Amino acid sequence: MDDNTRSSVYKTKALGNILGYFLYLFQFKLLSFYKGQQVVNLIKSIRNEVDLAFYPYEAYTVYSIAKSQSNLKGDMAEVGVYQGGSAKLICEAKQKTKLHLFDTFSGLPPVSDKDTHFGTKFWHENEFNNTSEETVKKYLSKYENVFLYKGRFPETSTPIKDVQFSFVHLDVDLYQSTRDCLEFFYPRLVNGGIILTHDYHSNGVQTAFREYFQDKKIPMIELTGSQCMVVNAKE
Numbered sequence: 001m002d003d004n005t006r007s008s009v010y011k012t013k014a015l016g017n018i019l020g021y022f023l024y025l026f027q028f029k030l031l032s033f034y035k036g037q038q039v040v041n042l043i044k045s046i047r048n049e050v051d052l053a054f055y056p057y058e059a060y061t062v063y064s065i066a067k068s069q070s071n072l073k074g075d076m077a078e079v080g081v082y083q084g085g086s087a088k089l090i091c092e093a094k095q096k097t098k099l100h101l102f103d104t105f106s107g108l109p110p111v112s113d114k115d116t117h118f119g120t121k122f123w124h125e126n127e128f129n130n131t132s133e134e135t136v137k138k139y140l141s142k143y144e145n146v147f148l149y150k151g152r153f154p155e156t157s158t159p160i161k162d163v164q165f166s167f168v169h170l171d172v173d174l175y176q177s178t179r180d181c182l183e184f185f186y187p188r189l190v191n192g193g194i195i196l197t198h199d200y201h202s203n204g205v206q207t208a209f210r211e212y213f214q215d216k217k218i219p220m221i222e223l224t225g226s227q228c229m230v231v232n233a234k235e
């Protein structure tokens with residue numbers, strides 16, 4: 001698709017919904033073919049329980065990486081929890097690993113001019129505010145070692161300043177939030193630790209990654225859909 005078509009899809013909600021509908025069907029069929037029915041059912045059930053803006057392949061990637069990283073030392077974290085959908089994917093995969101969940105629980109912080117999708121400013125301040133710390137706590141209550149922190153990251157990061165991480169999932173949508181998270185988490189990754197982000201197609205998230213990693217010779221691995229990951233292999 002050229003940038004004009006992409007931009008039209010973003011601006012025309014009905015068109016985006018129609019394309020999205022067929023993409024969901026197609027990806028669920030493929031996932032059912034290649035992966036176990038249990039994880040397919042998990043993703044479907046989360047989509048019924050909460051508002052989850054992940055395509056099936058993207059949801060599977062979160063689950064799969066959390067599962068593989070649960071064999072490493074280190075805690076896990078997610079910044080950008082919203083109603084807890086992707087956090088539940090991690091909970092199902094992480095075993096006994098500690099999971100630290102960060103969100104304002106009152107929606108997105110201010111959106112900058114860098115935060116565009118294919119040239120169009122897409123997010124707005126306070127978007128995703130239809131959630132609360134209490135409802136997410138209840139939603140994830142059956143899982144062990146899950147800790148919630150309400151407020152704007154990195155102001156809420158003090159309790160984990162001495163922690164090392166095997167897996168960090170970022171879904172913060174915005175340039176400044178992504179930049180702050182990379183500054184905080186990348187130096188705290190264990191060897192083999194992974195940072196996975198959603199919405200890498202957006203200008204803000206991609207700019208934050210490019211700026212942060214430009215002098216570090218760390219490959220940024222773009223995945224199918226909107227995700228991108230980096231692996232810490234310093235040692």
Ligand SMILES: C[S@@+](CC[C@H](N)C(=O)[O-])C[C@H]1O[C@@H](n2cnc3c(N)ncnc32)[C@H](O)[C@@H]1O
Nearest residue numbers: 080081082085086103104107152153171172177
């Ligand atoms: C798209 S939503 C996350 C969706 C979620 N991962 C899911 O599974 O549905 C983006 C979230 O990022 C949060 N957020 C963005 N920047 C933040 C920051 N600096 N500190 C805390 N939360 C932030 C917003 O409050 C919002 O809930």
